[in-house]
Structures are given as C-alpha cells and as structure tokens.
Amino acid sequence: MSGNNNILSVKNLNFSYDKKKILDNVSFDVGKEDFISILGPNGAGKSTLVNLISSVLKEYEGGIEVGGRNLKELNSKDIAKMIAVVPQYTNPGFSFTVAEMVMMGRNPYISRFGVERKEDFSAVNKVMEKTRILSFADRKFLELSGGEKQRVIIAQALAQDSSILLLDEPTSHLDINFQIEFMNLFLNLNRKEKKTIIGIFHDINLAIQNSKKIMLLKEGRIYDFGRCEEVISRQSLKSVFNSDVFVGKNPITKKMYVSPVFSPTGQRAAAGKKVKKYLRIHVIGGGGAASPVINLLQESGYDLSCGVINTLDTDLDTAQMLGIPYVNEAPFSPISIDSQNKNLRFIEYSDAVILPTVEFGPGNFSNLVSVKKAVGLRKKVIIIDEKSISKRDHTGGKAEKLYRKIIKDGAIVVKSVDQILSHL
Amino acid sequence: MRTGIRTLKYIFVLLIILGLVIVVAASIGAAKISLKDTSLILASYIPGINHYIDTDLLEYQDIVIISQIRLPRIFLSIFVGIALAGAGVIFQGLFRNPMADPFVIGVSAGAALGATIGLVFITGVGLLGISTTTIFALLGAMGTAFLVYNISRVRGKVSVITILLSGIALSAMLSAMTYFIMIFKTQDMAKIVFWVMGGFTSASWSNFVILAPVVTVLVTISGFFMRDLNIISLGDERAVQLGVQTDKVKKILLILASLTAAVAVSMSGIIGFVGLITPHILRLLVGPDHKILYPTSVIAGGIVLLISDTLARTVLIPREIPVGVITSIVGVPFFLYLLVKSKKQIF
Numbered sequence: 228m229s230g231n232n233n234i235l236s237v238k239n240l241n242f243s244y245d246k247k248k249i250l251d252n253v254s255f256d257v258g259k260e261d262f263i264s265i266l267g268p269n270g271a272g273k274s275t276l277v278n279l280i281s282s283v284l285k286e287y288e289g290g291i292e293v294g295g296r297n298l299k300e301l302n303s304k305d306i307a308k309m310i311a312v313v314p315q316y317t318n319p320g321f322s323f324t325v326a327e328m329v330m331m332g333r334n335p336y337i338s339r340f341g342v343e344r345k346e347d348f349s350a351v352n353k354v355m356e357k358t359r360i361l362s363f364a365d366r367k368f369l370e371l372s373g374g375e376k377q378r379v380i381i382a383q384a385l386a387q388d389s390s391i392l393l394l395d396e397p398t399s400h401l402d403i404n405f406q407i408e409f410m411n412l413f414l415n416l417n418r419k420e421k422k423t424i425i426g427i428f429h430d431i432n433l434a435i436q437n438s439k440k441i442m443l444l445k446e447g448r449i450y451d452f453g454r455c456e457e458v459i460s461r462q463s464l465k466s467v468f469n470s471d472v473f474v475g476k477n478p479i480t481k482k483m484y485v486s487p488v489f490s491p492t493g494q495r496a497a498a499g500k501k502v503k504k505y506l507r508i509h510v511i512g513g514g515g516a517a518s519p520v521i522n523l524l525q526e527s528g529y530d531l532s533c534g535v536i537n538t539l540d541t542d543l544d545t546a547q548m549l550g551i552p553y554v555n556e557a558p559f560s561p562i563s564i565d566s567q568n569k570n571l572r573f574i575e576y577s578d579a580v581i582l583p584t585v586e587f588g589p590g591n592f593s594n595l596v597s598v599k600k601a602v603g604l605r606k607k608v609i610i611i612d613e614k615s616i617s618k619r620d621h622t623g624g625k626a627e628k629l630y631r632k633i634i635k636d637g638a639i640v641v642k643s644v645d646q647i648l649s650h651l
Numbered sequence: 652m653r654t655g656i657r658t659l660k661y662i663f664v665l666l667i668i669l670g671l672v673i674v675v676a677a678s679i680g681a682a683k684i685s686l687k688d689t690s691l692i693l694a695s696y697i698p699g700i701n702h703y704i705d706t707d708l709l710e711y712q713d714i715v716i717i718s719q720i721r722l723p724r725i726f727l728s729i730f731v732g733i734a735l736a737g738a739g740v741i742f743q744g745l746f747r748n749p750m751a752d753p754f755v756i757g758v759s760a761g762a763a764l765g766a767t768i769g770l771v772f773i774t775g776v777g778l779l780g781i782s783t784t785t786i787f788a789l790l791g792a793m794g795t796a797f798l799v800y801n802i803s804r805v806r807g808k809v810s811v812i813t814i815l816l817s818g819i820a821l822s823a824m825l826s827a828m829t830y831f832i833m834i835f836k837t838q839d840m841a842k843i844v845f846w847v848m849g850g851f852t853s854a855s856w857s858n859f860v861i862l863a864p865v866v867t868v869l870v871t872i873s874g875f876f877m878r879d880l881n882i883i884s885l886g887d888e889r890a891v892q893l894g895v896q897t898d899k900v901k902k903i904l905l906i907l908a909s910l911t912a913a914v915a916v917s918m919s920g921i922i923g924f925v926g927l928i929t930p931h932i933l934r935l936l937v938g939p940d941h942k943i944l945y946p947t948s949v950i951a952g953g954i955v956l957l958i959s960d961t962l963a964r965t966v967l968i969p970r971e972i973p974v975g976v977i978t979s980i981v982g983v984p985f986f987l988y989l990l991v992k993s994k995k996q997i998f
Contacts, residue, residue, distance in 0.1 A: 312892040321747075331885070331893055334895065337878065342655045387894075
C-alpha cells in the first residue's frame with residue numbers, strides 16, 4: 228500500500244496512555260498531494276495522532292510509514308526532514324530573534340559539528356519572504372504580536388523543507404484575518420509546492436472549505452475518512468460531535484458549510500410535544516424556498532421527499548446534503564413530463580404536501596399542477612404564503628389562478644415556515 | 652548574522668582581556684613585581700617567544716613566586732570560573748529558569764559533606780598530590796548528582812522540575828548532615844567553614860594538572876550541544892519536531908554540566924555568583940543564542956573568577972578574603988547596574 232502514491236501510511240495504530248486507550252486501531256493512507264483535515268471533539272485523539280506521526284510519542288503499537296520507510300527506523304533528523312509540525316503556540320525560554328528562530332528549522336540539515344552553510348541562510352531567507360517576516364528578521368520573537376509570532380513558527384516549520392506539513396490547530400487563537408492569510412498560505416503550499424498537508428483545525432468550516440479530505444475521529448477511532456461531500460453530513464457530525472448542526476452549501480463558493488442549529492421549533496419538536504400524524508411529507512422545491520422547510524421538518528423527524536428541483540438549485544444541495552430523495556431537472560430547463568410524473572409518484576406516497584413560497588414561471592408551472600393533483604388525491608396540502616402570489620407569478624396570471632383554485636379546494640395557508648408544524 | 656564569525660570576534664576580544672588580566676594578576680600581590688618583569692617572566696614560558704627572553708636579568712625569587720605561587724592559583728581560578736559559568740549556562744538553558752546555577756542539583760551540598768568527612772575523619776596525603784578533602788568533595792558532589800538524576804528519571808525521561816525539587820531537598824539534607832558532623836567536631840569547625848566559603852589558597856600545579864584537562868574535555872563536548880540547547884528551550888515536544896533527540900541530549904547535558912560543576916566545586920569549595928550571573932551578563936551583551944553565549948560565558952567566567960580571586964588575595968594584604976565574598980560584593984552591584992540600565996527582559 229505504501230507504494231508510489233502514499234506518502235504516509237498508518238496501519239493498525241494503537242496508543243494508550245496510563246492504560247487508557249487513546250487511539251484504537253487507526254489505519255489510513257495519505258496521498259502525496261492530499262490536504263486532510265482531522266475533525267473530532269476534544270479527547271478524540273487528534274493531537275495524539277499528530278504527536279505519533281511527528282514522533283513526539285514513540286511507544287505505540289502498529290505501523291507508521293513515511294515515504295515507504297518505517298518511522299521507528301528513522302532517526303530524529305531524518306523524520307524532521309520529511310515531517311514538519313506547525314504547533315498552536317511556541318514559547319521559547321529565551322528572547323531569540325526572528326531569524327534565529329527560523330534558523331532552528333534548519334537543524335535537521337546541520338551536523339552537530341558543523342555550522343550553518345550558505346544554503347541554510349538562503350533557505351531561511353526564502354521562507355521568511357514567503358511568510359512576510361523578512362522585514363522584521365532581527366526583531367525579538369517575544370516582542371511580536373500573536374499573528375506575527377505564528378508567521379515565524381510557520382516559517383520555522385517551512386525551513387525544514389519537508390514534504391509533509393502537520394498543522395496542530397495553527398490558527399485557532401488568531402483573528403480572522405490571520406486565519407484567512409494562513410489558510411491561503413497552506414493552500415498555496417499544497418497546490419503549488421505539492422506539500423502534503425494534514426491539519427487539525429478548530430473551525431470545521433475552515434477545514435471543510437479548504438481540505439480535499441476529511442477524517443472524522445471519534446473516541447480514538449476513525450469514524451469516516453474521505454472527500455468532504457462523502458464524509459460531512461448532519462448525521463455524521465451529530466454522531467461524532469454529539470450536537471446537531473445544519474449542513475448547507477455556501478451559495479457563492481458552492482462549498483459545504485456547517486452551522487449550529489438554534490431553532491425554538493426544533494426544540495419543541497425534540498421535546499416530543501407534537502405527535503406526528505403524517506409520516507411522509509413531500510416538499511415542492513425551487514429557488515431555495517424549500518430549504519428552510521426541509522431543514523425544519525427533517526429536524527422534527529418527518530420522512531421527506533422533494534421535487535421537482537433544477538440542478539444547481541440550493542434546494543437540491545440541501546436535499547443531497549440531508550440525504551432526502553428528490554426529483555431533479557436539468558439546470559434552467561422547464562420541467563419535463565417525465566420529471567413531473569416522478570414527482571407525482573412521490574406525492575402519491577406522501578401523507579402531506581408542502582408548497583413553500585416559490586416563484587412561478589413557465590418552467591416550473593407544472594409543479595403547481597402537481598400540487599393541484601395532490602389536493603385532488605385528498606392529501607393534506609400546506610401552502611406557505613410569505614409573499615403575495617401576484618408578485619411571484621411570472622406566467623401572466625396563469626399561476627395565480629391555479630394557486631387560488633388550490634386554496635379554494637382545501638389547501639391550508641400559513642404565513643411563515645415555522646407555522647407548518649402546528650398543522651401537521 | 653553569521654554566528655560563527657560573531658562568536659570568533661567575541662572570543663578573540665575576551666581572550667585578549669583574559670591575557671591582560673593574567674599579566675596584572677601575576678604582578679600584584681604581597682611581593683611587588685613590576686608589570687614589565689611579570690610580562691617577561693610569563694613570556695619566558697610561551698614557546699616561540701621564550702628564546703628572546705633573557706631570564707638572567709630577572710630576580711630568581713620573582714620567577715619562583717610567579718611560577719610556583721601565583722600562576723597555579725591564577726590558572727586554577729580561571730578553570731574553576733570556566734567550569735562554573737559553563738555549568739551555569741547549561742543549567743539555565745535546560746531548566747529555562749534564571750535562578751538555576753551550577754549547584755541546582757545539589758553538588759555543592761554533596762561536595763561540602765564530602766569535604767567535611769575528608770577533613771574530619773580521614774587524614775592523609777591523598778592521590779596524585781590531591782588532598783583527601785578534594786577527593787571526598789568530588790565523591791560527594793558526583794554522588795549527589797547521580798542520586799538526584801536517578802530520582803528524577805521516570806520511564807527514561809528526566810523531569811527538570813523533579814530535578815530542581817529533589818536537588819533542593821537533597822541539598823537541605825546533606826547540609827544538615829554537614830552541620831551534624833560540625834557539632835561533634837567543633838575543633839574542625841573553622842576548617843570546614845573556610846573550605847565551604849571557597850577559595851584557592853591551597854592552589855598548586857598538581858590540582859591544576861587534574862582540573863584543566865577534565866574541564867577542557869567536559870566544556871568542549873558540551874559546546875557541541877548548544878544548537879540543541881537553543882531548540883530545547885522551545886519546549887521538549889517542539890525540539891523533537893525540529894529533529895532534536897531531546898531526551899538523549901538533555902541527559903547528556905545534565906551529566907556533563909553536573910560533572911563540570913562537581914569537579915569545580917571539589918577544587919575550590921563553594922563559590923557562588925560566578926556560575927549564576929556570568930551567563931546573565933553575557934546574555935545581555937551577546938544575546939541568548941547558546942552557540943555564542945556558551946563559549947563567551949565560559950571565558951568570561953574565567954576572567955570574572957580570576958579578577959575576584961586577585962582582589963581576594965590583594966585587597967587586605969596580608970589577610971585574604973574568601974573569594975565568594977568578593978564575587979558577591981563586587982559582582983552583584985555590577986549585575987544589578989546592567990539589569991537596570993538595559994531595562995530588557997533578560998529571560
């Protein structure tokens with residue numbers, strides 16, 4: 228397995244401290260250009276894993292191979308040439324200058340009986356330029372600000388010229404400008420210099436927005452390891468962090484983002500106050516209007532489906548993220564007969580249909596037709612009417628007419644998303 | 652930027668100062684010998700120059716005083732100074748503590764007890780011209796260091812905090828044992844107190860011949876670990892990440908520094924201040940980089956102790972003041988002056 232593509236290979240790694248098992252049979256491979264974030268709650272074993280890979284902790288069972296060589300057979304300087312660590316803090320006992328601090332990163336290349344050579348000085352200069360600390364190279368490290376200090380520490384690690392960079396919460400005590408600056412630096416190192424990056428980040432969003440892969444650690448075991456989209460979901464984060472979060476997609480970057488759920492209705496549902504009369508609910512999608520509805524109902528434990536949604540619609544992302552079955556249509560295309568029939572099938576199987584405040588045009592008019600059919604099928608239909616239909620009818624009055632007919636035929640109208648729970 | 656060149660510059664300057672101090676120290680004393688005569692006598696011992704010196708023009712008595720009385724004492728004090736400052740730099744670096752001195756791990760109390768036993772119970776010439784007092788002091792110092800080191804070793808690692816605490820605890824116990832002996836041997840009390848106060852009154856070439864090579868070897872080996880010591884001051888874990896075999900290097904440095912301190916204290920008694928404050932003064936002057944700090948501190952330690960000892964034997968001729976008294980009375984105000992003047996955080 229530790230062939231051409233894997234720069235780091237961990238096999239059946241076990242580590243205990245004071246008879247307490249910290250890492251339990253951890254195995255994974257890291258490719259040469261990977262950018263991996265390790266996520267998990269405090270005590271999951273993240274830092275222990277970093278300390279084992281960087282050889283700070285040595286008494287483990289199992290195997291760690293770096294560049295195809297067993298870590299235990301390498302001496303400390305060889306390891307430092309291949310793996311550099313950026314710690315959260317460094318607190319030197321003495322007031323070294325910035326340049327002296329960075330030069331310490333060259334230690335693996337300088338013999339005990341030798342002195343710093345030209346290439347060491349040029350390497351130090353290069354990384355100081357890259358981390359923008361060259362201008363204060365002669366200042367005392369202890370007199371710098373937190374962000375400047377961390378730049379020096381990053382430069383120190385870069386001076387090691389290693390192929391693997393281990394980041395142990397390198398930005399968590401810094402302001403957002405430094406978090407962004409350093410993340411961009413790490414991304415550049417990964418993309419341009421082909422450095423393998425394995426990081427622990429305090430901020431889940433920072434991690435998933437920038438990493439190629441995510442490792443979820445829970446109680447010393449790997450809960451999941453893979454690409455962000457495969458690994459990050461509401462269920463997986465709930466299971467690992469034991470707290471409920473909303474997983475969505477950033478509308479601009481199209482990357483996933485995670486935010487905590489603070490919903491009073493959610494709490495009510497969780498309290499079990501509501502008896503679920505309707506088990507299956509179909510939500511009509513479009514333009515992101517369905518997302519808050521799906522979020523609320525999913526949280527309340529209903530069995531959901533969604534459709535018809537165009538590909539690239541936020542509602543589709545939401546449905547995918549939460550693992551809800553959906554009917555989708557090609558981007559910016561009118562809903563086909565085929566899709567409409569699929570949608571109707573979902574409606575037939577549902578106990579209730581919800582129509583969020585969707586804008587209607589010729590392309591999605593057939594969704595409204597489906598709702599009309601749902602009323603005809605004697606399904607419970609709830610319409611969320613947050614904006615007057617006349618203002619969101621782009622079909623020249625056709626949609627408004629049908630909308631009013633649906634209401635006349637017995638659909639329930641509510642004025643906001645959180646009111647729907649009281650009708651279910 | 653280039654630490655090597657900077658270091659050499661500092662060393663060169665310090666060696667010149669040391670040379671001048673040696674000449675002055677050799678010329679002053681109870682018997683007045685002119686600086687010119689002193690220089691000629693000293694030069695006559697330097698290979699290469701000695702052919703040009705006509706010793707017939709010099710007083711024979713002066714030559715004997717300088718070569719047999721003053722020079723052994725001068726060089727002994729220089730090497731004890733080297734040893735104390737060297738051990739001081741290493742202990743301060745390892746412990747990351749400005750209060751650390753060569754005696755933190757209890758070698759002084761161990762040496763005092765050993766010397767006391769030697770003075771009180773064993774009378775004899777000793778070995779290779781070394782007195783029993785010195786031999787027992789050395790055994791006491793090394794025994795204590797060994798004990799403290801082993802107490803502080805847990806699972807192959809050495810905890811510096813435990814060393815500090817066990818060193819203090821063991822020192823207290825050993826001092827108490829010394830006092831205990833003193834109660835029963837009141838007739839030897841003065842001798843014991845005088846030894847403990849430290850000094851070079853009994854200096855001889857035979858002491859020097861043992862001390863100099865041992866200190867030279869220990870200090871030279873230690874010197875090769877100064878890059879590691881810099882990095883270890885970032886913390887043990889960080890040092891490992893930067894490729895330092897932290898546990899091994901710490902052990903090596905602890906052993907080297909303890910031995911250095913033990914050898915020094917057994918030859919001179921307990922001389923305070925030099926090993927504590929010389930590194931601080933040099934840190935203010937040359938910065939914290941141990942690659943520069945160590946060699947410069949070592950030479951400066953030699954200079955400081957030589958000046959102190961010269962004052963000790965000349966200020967109140969024919970009386971001698973214990974050198975430890977001089978180091979503290981003259982050195983501490985100087986150090987405080989630097990501290991206030993620089994207003995810098997030295998640690």
